Amino acid sequence: MRKTIRIILLILFSASSAKAQNQEKLFEQSFDLLNTMLINENSYSFKKAVFSVENAYLDDKLDTLSINKQIKFLTGLSNSLIKDRFLAYLEKDKPTVNKWASVYQIMCDTIPINYNDKLYKYSPFGYDFNDVFGHKTRENLFVSKLLETHKGNCHSLPYLYKILCEELGTTANLALAPNHVYIKHNSIKDGWYNTELTSGIFPIDAWVMASGYVHLDAVSNGVYMKALNNRESVALVLIDLADNYNAKFPNNDGTFILKCCETAIKEYPQFASALILKAETRFKQIKKIKDQALFNQQFAALEKQYAHIHEIGYRSMPENMYLEWLISLKTERSKYENKNLNTFSKK
Amino acid sequence: MRYKINLIGILIITLIPTITFGQVNLPMLPISTQIPNYSNLNFPNNSKNIIPNLINQFIGINPAQQNQSIMREVEQNEKQRIETLNQIKNDINEFSTSVNYNLPSFSNLQGTEYYKLVYNKMLLLNTEDYSVKDVNFEIENAYLENAEDKLEFDQIIKNSGDYIIAKMKELKYDTESNVAKNYMLFQFFSETLQLKSNGLKHTAFKYDFVDYMGQKDWSKMFVSKLLKTKTGQCHSMPLLYLILAEQIQAEAFLSFSPNHSFIKFKDRNGKWYNIELTNGMFTASSFMINSGYIKAEALQNHIYLQNLSKQELLSAFYVDLANGYIHKFGFDDFVEKIADKALELYPKNVNAQMIKANYCAIRFEYVAKQLGINPSDNKQLQNIKNNPNAIALLQQANEEVKKVEQLGFTAMPQEAYESWLGSLKEAKRKQENETINTQFKGTIVKTLQN
Numbered sequence: 001m002r003k004t005i006r007i008i009l010l011i012l013f014s015a016s017s018a019k020a021q022n023q024e025k026l027f028e029q030s031f032d033l034l035n036t037m038l039i040n041e042n043s044y045s046f047k048k049a050v051f052s053v054e055n056a057y058l059d060d061k062l063d064t065l066s067i068n069k070q071i072k073f074l075t076g077l078s079n080s081l082i083k084d085r086f087l088a089y090l091e092k093d094k095p096t097v098n099k100w101a102s103v104y105q106i107m108c109d110t111i112p113i114n115y116n117d118k119l120y121k122y123s124p125f126g127y128d129f130n131d132v133f134g135h136k137t138r139e140n141l142f143v144s145k146l147l148e149t150h151k152g153n154c155h156s157l158p159y160l161y162k163i164l165c166e167e168l169g170t171t172a173n174l175a176l177a178p179n180h181v182y183i184k185h186n187s188i189k190d191g192w193y194n195t196e197l198t199s200g201i202f203p204i205d206a207w208v209m210a211s212g213y214v215h216l217d218a219v220s221n222g223v224y225m226k227a228l229n230n231r232e233s234v235a236l237v238l239i240d241l242a243d244n245y246n247a248k249f250p251n252n253d254g255t256f257i258l259k260c261c262e263t264a265i266k267e268y269p270q271f272a273s274a275l276i277l278k279a280e281t282r283f284k285q286i287k288k289i290k291d292q293a294l295f296n297q298q299f300a301a302l303e304k305q306y307a308h309i310h311e312i313g314y315r316s317m318p319e320n321m322y323l324e325w326l327i328s329l330k331t332e333r334s335k336y337e338n339k340n341l342n343t344f345s346k347k
Numbered sequence: 348m349r350y351k352i353n354l355i356g357i358l359i360i361t362l363i364p365t366i367t368f369g370q371v372n373l374p375m376l377p378i379s380t381q382i383p384n385y386s387n388l389n390f391p392n393n394s395k396n397i398i399p400n401l402i403n404q405f406i407g408i409n410p411a412q413q414n415q416s417i418m419r420e421v422e423q424n425e426k427q428r429i430e431t432l433n434q435i436k437n438d439i440n441e442f443s444t445s446v447n448y449n450l451p452s453f454s455n456l457q458g459t460e461y462y463k464l465v466y467n468k469m470l471l472l473n474t475e476d477y478s479v480k481d482v483n484f485e486i487e488n489a490y491l492e493n494a495e496d497k498l499e500f501d502q503i504i505k506n507s508g509d510y511i512i513a514k515m516k517e518l519k520y521d522t523e524s525n526v527a528k529n530y531m532l533f534q535f536f537s538e539t540l541q542l543k544s545n546g547l548k549h550t551a552f553k554y555d556f557v558d559y560m561g562q563k564d565w566s567k568m569f570v571s572k573l574l575k576t577k578t579g580q581c582h583s584m585p586l587l588y589l590i591l592a593e594q595i596q597a598e599a600f601l602s603f604s605p606n607h608s609f610i611k612f613k614d615r616n617g618k619w620y621n622i623e624l625t626n627g628m629f630t631a632s633s634f635m636i637n638s639g640y641i642k643a644e645a646l647q648n649h650i651y652l653q654n655l656s657k658q659e660l661l662s663a664f665y666v667d668l669a670n671g672y673i674h675k676f677g678f679d680d681f682v683e684k685i686a687d688k689a690l691e692l693y694p695k696n697v698n699a700q701m702i703k704a705n706y707c708a709i710r711f712e713y714v715a716k717q718l719g720i721n722p723s724d725n726k727q728l729q730n731i732k733n734n735p736n737a738i739a740l741l742q743q744a745n746e747e748v749k750k751v752e753q754l755g756f757t758a759m760p761q762e763a764y765e766s767w768l769g770s771l772k773e774a775k776r777k778q779e780n781e782t783i784n785t786q787f788k789g790t791i792v793k794t795l796q797n
Contacts, residue, residue, distance in 0.1 A: 191644075192643075220649060222647055
């Protein structure tokens with residue numbers, strides 16, 4: 001009897017470890033895909049990058065078919081907007097600006113759709129105030145969740161925006177602020193301007209800096225408010241992958257995390273989240289060291305890492321402050337809205 | 348809500364206000380930011396009129412005669428063709444020689460020689476080690492055509508320096524400490540002081556709201572005016588601060604923000620402080636940023652809120668020299684020479700880049716007018732297509748404007764500047780200032796006790 005229990009336990013154990021191994025394999029595959037995009041830029045696709053990370057977390061259960069269908073629908077809608085609507089913009093980059101405008105409209109506007117002589121209403125993507133940091137479940141940050149529920153946050157909304165821009169054959173630059181991601185575009189008429197998807201407003205830079213957690217050095221060093229290129233955007237996704245891995249395997253030894261961090265930092269040396277995750281992971285590892293001398297030596301190195309993070313201008317922003325700041329864009333709209341972009345006829 | 352980009356007018360015209368350290372708006376000419384598209388235009392086919400039609404009335408006449416008359420006709424036509432060609436060539440020559448591709452020089456005007464002299468002197472300066480006091484005096488004096496007395500000026504600066512040191516000793520400040528020196532300088536600008544030993548009184552400098560951009564009277568920007576009237580603005584006050592800092596061997600730096608300049612210095616721990624002299628306050632960088640006219644790109648390019656190195660400061664002095672000259676005479680190639688020198692010393696000097704861009708814009712406009720083209724009319728602009736020189740000038744003008752934009756510059760309207768400067772007086776700012784002020788008193792007294 002005892003023997004059988006032991007055997008059953010053994011089988012159960014090996015089955016679960018086999019599952020864990022498979023799961024880990026998915027993360028490794030996703031890492032390889034992202035890494036390939038960095039090595040060979042021709043293989044770059046933000047859409048592929050993002051969904052491979054989400055798929056790894058979802059144990060290979062991401063419904064790619066439905067996602068592709070939805071993205072295709074949204075792209076089609078954008079294209080019909082570009083064709084049918086008038087954009088009062090006269091510079092020679094109008095075709096590109098038109099694409100951005102249509103994606104923006106899809107993200108933030110209610111659009112009437114005429115289909116088989118019936119008028120449908122397309123409702124845009126909204127902001128979900130629940131679990132904006134993905135503490136409850138990482139899925140709250142996912143683009144797949146956004147597509148399904150039409151509600152997202154500062155992580156999924158700009159990601160989807162970028163994906164749609166790329167589907168239309170143009171590009172969008174992600175940009176960082178404390179706890180936040182937004183969009184930057186460079187047009188002939190307006191130069192660099194910001195697009196804030198969580199509230200559908202074009203804020204001026206002073207809004208981002210007014211959060212109170214943006215040190216001057218962080219801006220001049222490009223920690224924040226820098227228009228990230230595609231490679232740097234992949235670095236962002238790499239840290240998503242690492243964060244998801246931590247959520248899935250809380251007791252991991254840190255090897256995979258550090259691999260993601262190193263790759264991301266190589267691409268984007270001032271990437272604060274990657275530098276912090278690396279330092280935190282190292283701290284977890286160092287804590288386990290029993291030998292005092294070795295511990296001291298490694299701990300000193302770690303302190304240097306933290307000092308560097310401070311030096312480049314990073315300051316941590318409490319999470320409750322974040323929501324307050326995000327809302328300030330709506331409550332103090334007149335102060336922070338970019339008045340050069342008379343882009344709204346919104347009440 | 349609709350995504351609608353509003354655009355007034357057909358052609359975008361860019362106006363760049365040129366700014367000295369800060370505050371000078373020059374009357375600016377509009378300039379197209381677009382290279383016109385020529386692709387739809389047909390070249391007028393002049394050759395039609397020149398090549399004679401050989402197949403004509405000769406049919407029916409005998410071949411020999413026909414040949415002869417053809418030959419005659421060919422000859423005649425050939426002669427005519429050469430004549431016409433020559434005439435066109437002459438026309439072209441006449442046309443192009445009459446166009447002057449350079450702005451007329453002012454060098455024959457009385458007063459320009461002072462500027463040339465100062466410029467040549469400045470070229471000889473050691474970019475890492477020169478006297479701020481002397482350079483600034485020379486630049487102001489060039490405008491005033493040597494009317495100022497250098498000895499007298501030196502004496503005033505020396506007396507002020509002595510006064511500051513005496514006051515420091517009286518207050519038992521550490522006369523070796525950079526922070527204490529800067530704090531005393533700050534007090535010298537913002538407070539009324541009296542020396543106990545001889546009762547000598549010094550009153551604080553005040554902000555002069557009248558014509559603070561020197562639009563009517565350029566000498567309003569000058570340190571000499573500040574010393575005479577005890578009132579100044581954001582150009583003269585930081586400069587006098589730097590001159591006095593040099594006099595008492597304190598380390599302080601000039602720094603720019605949109606339309607503005609102010610002072611930065613650091614303490615022994617490497618912490619930076621901003622001094623706003625126009626109303627005698629310590630300010631936070633966030634206050635500068637909240638003006639709303641600083642783009643992230645401007646900070647990434649280090650054009651604002653950075654402490655200028657000695658060489659970068661010299662570049663700023665070249666900008667001052669150029670602006671004085673422009674104000675007095677206008678734009679000519681001497682202005683370009685100064686701007687180029689400023690950019691050589693400090694390639695991201697946005698004020699120098701603006702002068703350069705404005706110079707190129709004005710030069711193109713000047714050339715366009717000679718060609719009978721109104722440059723702000725896009726249709727007329729197409730007519731420069733036959734003139735490669737004009738095209739090159741237009742392209743250069745557009746490139747220089749582009750560079751200003753790429754540095755992250757956005758124009759700050761005068762009203763916005765005034766209301767921003769006024770907001771310094773809000774209660775919250777006063778409190779911030781008080782906090783730093785008390786902190787300083789604390790640390791300086793502490794250094795005394797140690």
